[in-house]
Amino acid sequence: MKILVIHQNFPGQYKHLAPALVERGHDVVSLTPKVEKPTTWNGVRLVPYTIKGRSTEGIHPWLQDFETKILRGASCFAAAREMKEKGYNPDVILAHHGWGESLFLKDVWPDARLGLYCELYHLATDEFTRFDAEFDRGNPSLTGMRIRLKNLNNRLHEEVMDAGISPTRFQASTFPERWQERITIAHDGVFTDEVKPDPAATLEVGDGQILTRDDEVVTFINRNLEPYRGYHVFMRALPEILRRRPNAQIVMIGGDETSYGAKPPAGKTWKQIFIDEVRDQISDADWARVHFLGRVPYSRFLAMLQVSRVHVYLTYPFVLSWSLIEAMSAECAILASDTRPVREVLTEDETGRMVDFFDREALVDGLCALLDDPEARARLGRAARAHVVETYDLRTVCLPRHVDWVERLATLDPRPIID
Known part of the structure; x- marks a missing residue:
């Protein structure tokens, strides 16, 4: 043919x-x-x-x-x-x-x-x-x-x-x-044989700092850091997250452009707009625990998921990001927005947890609850991967x-x- x-x-x-x-x-x-x-x-x-x-x-x-x-x-x-x-x-x-x-x-x-x-x-x-x-x-x-x-x-x-x-x-x-x-x-589909947990994974985040599974790593991924994917919501929650989690390392992947929705004012990026909005609420010592990696090769993206303790995914009612499926395949504990595309792939407290997209307090509380509960993280991560292997495996x-x-x-x- x-x-x-x-x-x-x-x-x-x-x-x-x-x-x-x-x-x-x-x-x-x-x-x-x-x-x-x-x-x-x-x-x-x-x-x-x-x-x-x-x-x-x-x-x-x-x-x-x-x-x-x-x-x-x-x-x-x-x-x-x-x-x-x-x-x-x-x-x-x-x-x-x-x-x-x-x-x-x-x-x-x-x-x-x-x-x-x-x-x-x-x-x-x-x-x-x-x-x-x-x-x-x-x-x-x-x-x-x-x-x-x-x-x-x-x-x-x-x-x-x-x-x-x-x-x-x-x-x-x-x-x-x-x-x-x-x-x-x-x-x-996802290559679940490739996108899988790795206890030995490491992620370099700059200045020679290496993160592993032993670190309290919170991850957030967008193709571009912008409102359609909840970047503004996550950034506005960041000061409280850093205050309540003094050992947390926040790792973000995403570019400076606009993939969806309104463009930022001329000469600005959504990334910098929301950094500027919250920066004076965060001490220099805490800001050193926030790592923007930009756009990265797939191997580094995968390492990020493999060291993640909790992965946060937020989205408008829009096209679902493949990174959510990949994070599930990597056995991440997922905290996501309770929006229609997410509800299709996540089941509350079975394969992940969900909060209202706009509820910053619920986001912080939900994140802290997962970080404090290793048994729940392990249970949710295993179930998330099993669901992806059964439903979304590429081969x-x-x-x-x-x-x-x-x-x-x-x-x-x-x-x-x-x-």
Whole structure:
């Protein structure tokens, strides 16, 4: 079977699936802007294309996002048409459609089956748009219209999607019902044989200081340190955490940019804004126990989880961070926000504990309670790992589901384009 994979940052979510499909004997090609010349990666042939055009200066802000998707979609379309002229015709197209690249691929190959990675549908409900009033800067009367336009890319893809796949029930539930009947739920998965506890793990945090499992290590991870992942909540709890836990070492991983939600004021970062907010409440001696590692190689990320005594995970109702599943796999004791995506993977006091996202006092109390209770930490950590091994293991559970989904996709009658 000929399979074309589209992802603006290939391999992205296809890191394990694409090579697995090659091993199954399928001919897998990726059309991607990430390479300049044709090459091969893990048996996948990479075909380059260039994104042409630029955003229109002064365009209405509601259209800026969609225009960038049109530019990507049109550029990908032109490259796909060249491939077809050279005789290439895929049976299946797999795409993460979030950047618009796959908008017009059915116009090139109407007989191909299009399978989309359905990450999130934007909703205008208060749970999504007004969850955190502190950062709700928009005009509520305009929110619904803005969100509808933000979903243009989703809606146009729905018309041509033969099937979709979504990593969690929560994410699938954001899509309209007419989508959901075509969406399979299958997580990307975790290498649980690799992401596992290690009593001998060590983590260097700067100036030669080495942390081990014998230290009282509290960990917090974001791709970028920002409000969507509760960075502000954690930082505002930090002075009290340090006061009540004089031996605790606080270790944070995350970049200075913005992945989701509102950007910080010009010239500032969310990371520094909340450091500045709490710094004068923390002595220099206590601040020396706070370690910002930035973005780190995966081996260091894993070591951080393996020395963690309690891992704190906070998130808005949004796409679940894979780091939570990895922390569970590493047998961390988890203290997380009681939000819908978290409740899907954690069971209260069985595989972790949860507190209200905004309840700083409950966060501090819950953290201290876990730090004082080694038996509870061990019980929760073991149960968390067992749940991940059973439900989210890449090799035995998730990857076979994805491969099966692709091969079933090939049997569907192609969905026609709707004019």
